[in-house]
Amino acid sequence: MTTGDEHSRINRAAWNRMADQYQEILAEMGTPSELTWGWWRHPEQRLGVLGEVAGRDVLDLGCGAAGWARRLADHGATVVGLDASARQLAHAGAAATAGARTVALVNGDAERLPFADASFDVAVSNWGALSFSDPYVAVPEAARVLRPGGLLVVCTSSPIYRLCTAPDADQPGTEIRCGYSDLHRSPGTTGTVRFQLP
Ligand SMILES: C[S@@+](CC[C@H](N)C(=O)[O-])C[C@H]1O[C@@H](n2cnc3c(N)ncnc32)[C@H](O)[C@@H]1O
Structure with a gap:
């Protein structure tokens, strides 16, 4: 902690x-060229969250x-x-x-x-x-x-993405690797401390 x-x-x-x-x-x-969200670049124009x-x-x-x-x-x-x-x-x-x-x-x-x-x-x-x-x-x-x-x-990222990522891995796998209660604060793969409050 x-x-x-x-x-x-x-x-x-x-x-x-x-x-x-x-x-x-x-x-x-x-x-x-446009506003896009996240690594996968979902266009704001399609999501329309900002107004x-x-x-x-x-x-x-x-x-x-x-x-x-x-x-x-x-x-x-x-x-x-x-x-x-x-x-x-x-x-x-x-x-x-x-x-x-x-x-x-x-x-x-x-x-x-x-x-x-x-x-x-x-x-x-x-x-x-x-x-x-x-x-x-x-x-x-x-x-x-x-x-x-x-x-x-x-x-x-989504809770499922984080839940399926082992503490020492940088990509998610196909199995649950950590507990839901660990999502608030967890070690990131790049030496960071990651947070997620689903
Ligand atoms: C994954 S990068 C994303 C940068 C940018 N939003 C983008 O789309 O390219 C995360 C950024 O958050 C910044 N960051 C991390 N913790 C922060 C904090 N507590 N306050 C302000 N910036 C922070 C990092 O320095 C980094 O530039």
């Missing part, structure tokens, strides 16, 4: 270490190199991209100013958001901070910075 400070430190260090390789993999996959973002204040929790944040800005949103990893944000630096609109970048932790209450209309985590922070802390924190009626959208 890790404390909040411990898992934040572990995950920040892991993402600083992995950032260059992660961005290389994303570059090889190519940049999607209209033009004119809205949007917070991207765990923005990485700000690909999503930048596309949200292209749709007319005012976007802040937050990430715990300075190395990920270094990749975002060039990307975030390359489009027609700029995206504000903040180095910070989803469990301790450096924003005033009721600052945003929408918060998103596209395999982002909410997969690596304690939902009992990060969800109320997201709610705090959202305006009344605000929307929090989290894209993460």
Whole structure:
């Protein structure tokens, strides 16, 4: 079991270490022209979870190199991209100013958001901070910075995917390998601490 400070430190260090390789993999996959969710790139246009973002204040929790944040800005949103990893944000630096609109970048932790209450209309985590922070802390924190009626959208793996992934494996198998109660907090394959609250 890790404390909040411990898992934040572990995950920040892991993402600083992995950032260059992660961005290389994303570059090889190519940049999607539209807003798409997750590793399998489900189009927002088909899922329709965000609604209209033009004119809205949007917070991207765990923005990485700000690909999503930048596309949200292209749709007319005012976007802040937050990430715990300075190395990920270094990749975002060039990307975030390359489009027609700029995206504000903040180095910070989803469990301790450096924003005033009721600052945003929408918060998103596209395999982002909410997969690596304690939902009992990060969800109320997201709610705090959202305006009344605000929307929090989290894209993460399904409980079945996690249940079938052995602690030392990086891909799921065909058998249940951990208990449902282990899903809240579990060791990730890349030296991270993973969280999932189904
Ligand atoms: C799998 S990457 C996803 C990045 C981006 N959303 C994307 O779609 O490419 C997860 C990101 O979450 C960030 N992250 C992890 N824990 C975080 C935390 N507690 N607060 C803020 N960012 C965090 C990592 O640094 C990393 O950039």
